[in-house]
Amino acid sequence: MITPDVLTEYVRRTMPDATVTVSDRTGTMNHLKVVVISAAFAGKNLLDRHRLVYQALDGPLKDGRIHALEITAKTTDET
Numbered sequence: 001m002i003t004p005d006v007l008t009e010y011v012r013r014t015m016p017d018a019t020v021t022v023s024d025r026t027g028t029m030n031h032l033k034v035v036v037i038s039a040a041f042a043g044k045n046l047l048d049r050h051r052l053v054y055q056a057l058d059g060p061l062k063d064g065r066i067h068a069l070e071i072t073a074k075t076t077d078e079t
Helices: 004-014 046-056 058-062
Strands: 019-024 031-037 068-074
Touching: 004 019, 004 031, 004 046, 004 058, 046 058, 046 068
Parallel strands: 031 068
Antiparallel strands: 019 031
């Protein structure tokens, strides 16, 4: 299990300007929907944006705190 605050900290280590919204999909806090808004996504395709998020959350994904992750990744101009 990971809290929204801890998840946000992980993302902001990679993308300090990120706005992160976390939704628990199952009530277990390990199946999550994450919306990340960051200027770091500018000029990147969808796959590269998702890679950035996965890289930021590598630790909790590997240790099992996150089991499933649905990602929406937008630039600040796309909001």
